[in-house]
Amino acid sequence: MADYLPHTSDEVDEMLSFLGMDSLDQLFAHIPAAVRLSQGLDLPDGMSEPDVAEVFARFSAANQAKSPEMLCFAGAGAYDHEVPAVVKALAGRSEFVTAYTPYQPEVAQGVLQAIFEYQTMVSRLSGLPIANASLYDGSAALVEALNMASGATGRQRMLVSAGVHPHWRAVARTFAVGTGHEIVEVPLKDGVTDWGSVVAAGAAAVVGAYPNYLGVMEDMGGAKRLAVANEALFVLACDPVAAGVLKTAGQWGADVFVGEGQAFGTSVSFGGPYLGLFACSLELIRRLPGRIVGETVDSNDRRAFVTTLRAREQDIRREKATSNVCTNQTLMAVTAAIQLGWLGTYGLREVATRCAQGAHFLFDEVTKIKGVEPVSSQPFFREFAIRVPKKASKVLSRMADRGILGGLSDAALNAGGAMDAVANSERVILVSATERRTRSDIEQYVKALRKAVD
Amino acid sequence: MSSNALPGGRAASAPILGHEIEPTVFEMSVAGRSAYQLRTTGVPATPLDELVPAAHLNPEVVALAEVSERDLVAHYTRLTHRQFSVDLGAYPLGSCTMKYNPKFCDAVAADPGLNSVHPGAPAELTQGWLELLVTLEEKLCAVTGMAAATLQPSAGAAGELTGLLLMRAFHNANGDPRSRVLIPDSAHGTNPASVTLGGYEVTTIPSNDRGLVDLAALKAALGPDVAGIMLTNPNTVGLFEEEITEIAAAVHDAGGLLYYDGANLNAILGVVRPGDMGFDIVHMNLHKTFATPHGGGGPGAGPVAVSARLAQFLPGPKATRVEKDWYDWVKPAKSIGRVHAWHGNAMVLARALAYIEVHGGDGLTRVAQRAVLNANWLRSRLSATLPAAYDRVCMHECVLTAAPLKAKYGVRGLDVAKGLLEEGFHSPTVYFPLIVDEALMFEPTETESLQTLEALAEAIERIEKRASNDPESLHRAPQTTPVSRVDEARAARHLIPTEDAASR
Numbered sequence A: 001m002a003d004y005l006p007h008t009s010d011e012v013d014e015m016l017s018f019l020g021m022d023s024l025d026q027l028f029a030h031i032p033a034a035v036r037l038s039q040g041l042d043l044p045d046g047m048s049e050p051d052v053a054e055v056f057a058r059f060s061a062a063n064q065a066k067s068p069e070m071l072c073f074a075g076a077g078a079y080d081h082e083v084p085a086v087v088k089a090l091a092g093r094s095e096f097v098t099a100y101t102p103y104q105p106e107v108a109q110g111v112l113q114a115i116f117e118y119q120t121m122v123s124r125l126s127g128l129p130i131a132n133a134s135l136y137d138g139s140a141a142l143v144e145a146l147n148m149a150s151g152a153t154g155r156q157r158m159l160v161s162a163g164v165h166p167h168w169r170a171v172a173r174t175f176a177v178g179t180g181h182e183i184v185e186v187p188l189k190d191g192v193t194d195w196g197s198v199v200a201a202g203a204a205a206v207v208g209a210y211p212n213y214l215g216v217m218e219d220m221g222g223a224k225r226l227a228v229a230n231e232a233l234f235v236l237a238c239d240p241v242a243a244g245v246l247k248t249a250g251q252w253g254a255d256v257f258v259g260e261g262q263a264f265g266t267s268v269s270f271g272g273p274y275l276g277l278f279a280c281s282l283e284l285i286r287r288l289p290g291r292i293v294g295e296t297v298d299s300n301d302r303r304a305f306v307t308t309l310r311a312r313e314q315d316i317r318r319e320k321a322t323s324n325v326c327t328n329q330t331l332m333a334v335t336a337a338i339q340l341g342w343l344g345t346y347g348l349r350e351v352a353t354r355c356a357q358g359a360h361f362l363f364d365e366v367t368k369i370k371g372v373e374p375v376s377s378q379p380f381f382r383e384f385a386i387r388v389p390k391k392a393s394k395v396l397s398r399m400a401d402r403g404i405l406g407g408l409s410d411a412a413l414n415a416g417g418a419m420d421a422v423a424n425s426e427r428v429i430l431v432s433a434t435e436r437r438t439r440s441d442i443e444q445y446v447k448a449l450r451k452a453v454d
Numbered sequence B: 001m002s003s004n005a006l007p008g009g010r011a012a013s014a015p016i017l018g019h020e021i022e023p024t025v026f027e028m029s030v031a032g033r034s035a036y037q038l039r040t041t042g043v044p045a046t047p048l049d050e051l052v053p054a055a056h057l058n059p060e061v062v063a064l065a066e067v068s069e070r071d072l073v074a075h076y077t078r079l080t081h082r083q084f085s086v087d088l089g090a091y092p093l094g095s096c097t098m099k100y101n102p103k104f105c106d107a108v109a110a111d112p113g114l115n116s117v118h119p120g121a122p123a124e125l126t127q128g129w130l131e132l133l134v135t136l137e138e139k140l141c142a143v144t145g146m147a148a149a150t151l152q153p154s155a156g157a158a159g160e161l162t163g164l165l166l167m168r169a170f171h172n173a174n175g176d177p178r179s180r181v182l183i184p185d186s187a188h189g190t191n192p193a194s195v196t197l198g199g200y201e202v203t204t205i206p207s208n209d210r211g212l213v214d215l216a217a218l219k220a221a222l223g224p225d226v227a228g229i230m231l232t233n234p235n236t237v238g239l240f241e242e243e244i245t246e247i248a249a250a251v252h253d254a255g256g257l258l259y260y261d262g263a264n265l266n267a268i269l270g271v272v273r274p275g276d277m278g279f280d281i282v283h284m285n286l287h288k289t290f291a292t293p294h295g296g297g298g299p300g301a302g303p304v305a306v307s308a309r310l311a312q313f314l315p316g317p318k319a320t321r322v323e324k325d326w327y328d329w330v331k332p333a334k335s336i337g338r339v340h341a342w343h344g345n346a347m348v349l350a351r352a353l354a355y356i357e358v359h360g361g362d363g364l365t366r367v368a369q370r371a372v373l374n375a376n377w378l379r380s381r382l383s384a385t386l387p388a389a390y391d392r393v394c395m396h397e398c399v400l401t402a403a404p405l406k407a408k409y410g411v412r413g414l415d416v417a418k419g420l421l422e423e424g425f426h427s428p429t430v431y432f433p434l435i436v437d438e439a440l441m442f443e444p445t446e447t448e449s450l451q452t453l454e455a456l457a458e459a460i461e462r463i464e465k466r467a468s469n470d471p472e473s474l475h476r477a478p479q480t481t482p483v484s485r486v487d488e489a490r491a492a493r494h495l496i497p498t499e500d501a502a503s504r
Helices: A009-018 A024-028 A049-061 A085-091 A109-126 A138-153 A166-179 A221-229 A282-287 A314-320 A330-366 A392-400 A439-453 B069-080 B103-109 B127-144 B156-173 B190-197 B215-221 B244-253 B308-313 B346-381 B403-409 B413-422 B450-469 B471-476 B488-493
Strands: A157-161 A182-186 A203-210 A233-238 A256-260 A276-280 A293-297 A303-307 A383-387 A428-432 B148-150 B180-184 B201-205 B226-232 B257-262 B281-284 B304-306 B318-323 B326-330 B398-401 B439-442
Touching (some): A009 A024, A009 B346, A009 B450, A024 B346, A049 B103, A049 B346, A085 B069, A109 A276, A109 A293, A109 A303, A109 B069, A138 A157, A138 A166, A138 A203, A138 A256, A138 A276, A138 A282, A157 A166, A166 A182, A203 A221, A221 A233, A293 B488, A330 A428, A330 A439, A330 B069, A392 A428, A392 A439, B103 B346, B127 B148, B127 B304, B127 B326, B127 B346, B156 B190, B156 B226, B156 B281, B156 B304, B156 B308, B180 B190, B190 B201, B201 B215, B244 B257, B304 B308, B346 B439, B346 B450, B413 B439, B413 B450, B450 B471
Parallel strands (some): A157 A182, A203 A233, A233 A256, B180 B226, B226 B257, B257 B281
Antiparallel strands (some): A256 A276, A293 A303, A383 A428, B398 B439
């Protein structure tokens, strides 16, 4: 009998007797007998923690793609960055971990101030003045941006570059069924969005990715001009690490910035929980999805923080709310603030630079291999796509035998998608190197790829 | 001194010196100071401007903060001292199920064998994760009495919207598109907000004088255009919808589906299952019922379980046992598609499975029993001070009202809530549900002891005494907390959402 319940059996009796009852069953007597479980749940009895740990050790052992056994060169929005002990220690403090949403600001200044600082950092990285307190992940941030665009323009037509992460586009298509948005995917040509290939009239949003999911840094000027000409919102999905050195969304003229913030202090975590970054221009603030923290004062005129502009939110506006989001990813946002505090102004630049250096060094080496060629001739930042002479999944599988997670197959990423962004997608691998990959790691990669395509 | 930055090493804010403010990390920043250390890689350090065309480089440096590791630790440690949490004390916030979060479940999630696995790695290299997800799906189905589940939704509201899209897919597949969804007036705000995003119109169903769905009004609202109903059971006043079988029959007879909002699932574990009550779609809040820590506002996880006839529409790809001891990603036949960039909040899912395994069927049943016992004891214990809005046996939470205090002393529910903060308890949920005047919703959860509940009750009695002697002191409460009552109106009127917007 393993549990975390404090009641002794005497106390249970005492409490029941206080209620004038003689059994726990009486508490449930008003539930119709016809629907009540007579035999309890069809689940085994509880186990002690050490026994359950054994079960999980088995799961863990069956995951071959774990660190350090396998060197990670996979990216696509989930990156293996350094998370130092200090960030783990601070982000793991139970006052942050076991708090609820800061509904009572007088006893939640810790989370509220951390989020205020996080919003400041996201605002600076995006080059836009307003950032919210987080959304579920990058894909959720994209969907909220589309909802914002349709609210702001009264239109439903969303021009989304095929350079936006395929899974994010898939999520946008799923939710468009409910909102009635028309998702128009704009194809890539040599890794660059061919904005001229679609009808832009009536667009609510023009959505680009920077760098895009193939790693390519596109000139976003064309997308911006298209948005302006059609009075649509310009939404830019940015890699926030690259944002440490590249032009910001604001500098490109974006109205809305969305991004995946996992890279700031959260391990790859099999895909979640991650962190949806969201920032926008001042004009859009009344349409902002989710929570935002603002500075104010307390009754003694001391600085204090509180969630604000609450009248947009679901618990007050109900069916007219700007979003249905309630629980967000606060802990990941706090973690991101701590990681960015640790990195500081120059640490983030250094990480971004080293990612670019690693990826370019790897690119130069792998493209020397016979039969391996770049998918795009365009400049890339920290990730790139290669075409291999065999099926990508087979190549990756052979590399895995040598302890290398060699990237992600484009065909797998795009499975079930509306379109392939590149030709011969089944032979395309998306590769990334973070600041954690050493020259020796990269040399191992090259060796493994050479054998695998041989 | 090289700058007028504030010192990182002075423990000025709570708890040591009480009431001073904590500087922001930017206020502690000193140009040239740093904390980061990176790996020695031996990768050629090609200058960035040789790798990236000038047109893409930001001509400006994006300023973050420049602090030492020591100051970073001091800053965030002091912030944690300004924060209430379950680990610190009782958190009877109604509807939020703020139970103790077992440390063991966090330890499970800290295993690199789980958290260092890349979500895009192929199935043959992630068999442990796939088995974990399939196991969790099976257990969640056993708890809810459903046939299959998706683990992708990140939170309850994401689960709601997923459920509504499943509802839509079901009706569309039958060539019977519908336009309205019924919601009781006591529902959480996420329900109507999700209905709108699901492309449906909301029809609100009134509650009767017993705090339950008015069955006659429900029947009158049903019609061939009704896609379904969203219900929380027990509902948001903490009461079980006793006519649930009649409600289910009426909705099903009209061709609609029943959606179960799992916000209050903690009350019925092992007692009654949504599937047996007639629900077709069920979302669960793993961060409530299955004790995954809420993180100050998230992450959560909002899996959605469905009956057999809806399984083919579930989001995909879905971890699936394709043969004995072998797992793969499979897209259900008529899947609505992805609702998450990857596979859901995986580390939250792992914690929830650990919690379920520790408790087992017997333990989960005890969870519900003790949660309901605690709520009823508190309701009964406080009946003279804060009467229940509906005075009969409740489930895992009780909605009490401060209306008598307001009438007698001009002390409102919010004042009681703020007074409780001074007593060392987190406040209950205030002014929800909207249908109860001066509502104070208490959910003690099963992990609080009788002694804690008694102390909470005595604290509320002291607040009542204060209300009669010195009501003004309650309007000013709290004063003992890191900050006193916060000016929320000013925050909205004069928006300062970032350090850069603040005029320091």
